[in-house]
Amino acid sequence: xxxxxxxxxxxxxEKGKDVELRCDPISGHTALYWYRQRLGQGLEFLIYFQxxxxxxxxxxxxxxxxxxxTGESVxxxxxxxxxxxxxxxxLCASSLGNRVETEAFFGQGTRLTVV
Amino acid sequence: SQxxxxxxxxxxxxxxxxxxxxxxxKTSINNLQWYRQNSGRGLVHLILIRSNEREKHSGRLxxxxxxxxxxxxxxxxxxxxxxxxSYFCVPDTGRRALTFGSGxxxxxxx
Numbered sequence: 001x002x003x004x005x006x007x008x009x010x011x012x013x014e015k016g017k018d019v020e021l022r023c024d025p026i027s028g029h030t031a032l033y034w035y036r037q038r039l040g041q042g043l044e045f046l047i048y049f050q051x052x053x054x055x056x057x058x059x060x061x062x063x064x065x066x067x068x069x070t071g072e073s074v075x076x077x078x079x080x081x082x083x084x085x086x087x088x089x090x091l092c093a094s095s096l097g098n099r100v101e102t103e104a105f106f107g108q109g110t111r112l113t114v115v
Numbered sequence: 116s117q118x119x120x121x122x123x124x125x126x127x128x129x130x131x132x133x134x135x136x137x138x139x140x141k142t143s144i145n146n147l148q149w150y151r152q153n154s155g156r157g158l159v160h161l162i163l164i165r166s167n168e169r170e171k172h173s174g175r176l177x178x179x180x181x182x183x184x185x186x187x188x189x190x191x192x193x194x195x196x197x198x199x200x201s202y203f204c205v206p207d208t209g210r211r212a213l214t215f216g217s218g219x220x221x222x223x224x225x
Contacts, residue, residue, distance in 0.1 A: 033212055033213065035215070041217070042203070042215055042216055042217040042218055043158075043203070043214075043215035045212060045213075045214045045215070048211075048212035056211060056212045089156060091156075091158065093158070093213075102145070102146065102148070102163075102207050102209075102213070103148060103160045103163055104148075104150075104158075104160060104213055105160065106157065106158040106159070108156055108157055109156045109157075111156075
């Protein structure tokens, strides 16, 4: 597609349930990022993929959070046993992944509400 | 910390005025990028300035970079109500993932 696509755009889930968020990056982009943004706050870095490997997982807030990427394309962010503090917009971005053209292109995000 | 720190945290101006936002960072960089976010979603890349550049223009945007002071500024000239958004500076060290600060919230009054 022309841009980064995220699905679903909105998700309401009950506390304790697992959720999967999906990101389709721009074709040919090898770098992929996940961020979390709570209401009224800045972006919190979660994880970074270069190809299928994740050289930087430092932002994952707990072991309930995991992410994978297959085929240097689609990525899924999984949150297990969701808590109310997980409510936020989850943003995905991709970039070419070379050292020169590092501009990130963002999707519209998934708004997760845990009730 | 690799992220930039934007100043001021909030800025309110009248339509037609210029808006200046500043950014400071702590590490050596390959480039510095500015992003805009409207209504809490939809981050858009605005402009990238490389470490060997001092000034760059794009439409009504003017970015400066002073690597000796580890600072950058974003100037929006002749502001419009549609420029109302949060603006983030992102220093790219080439060693880690891009990280964002809290941004400057710009309000342009019509």
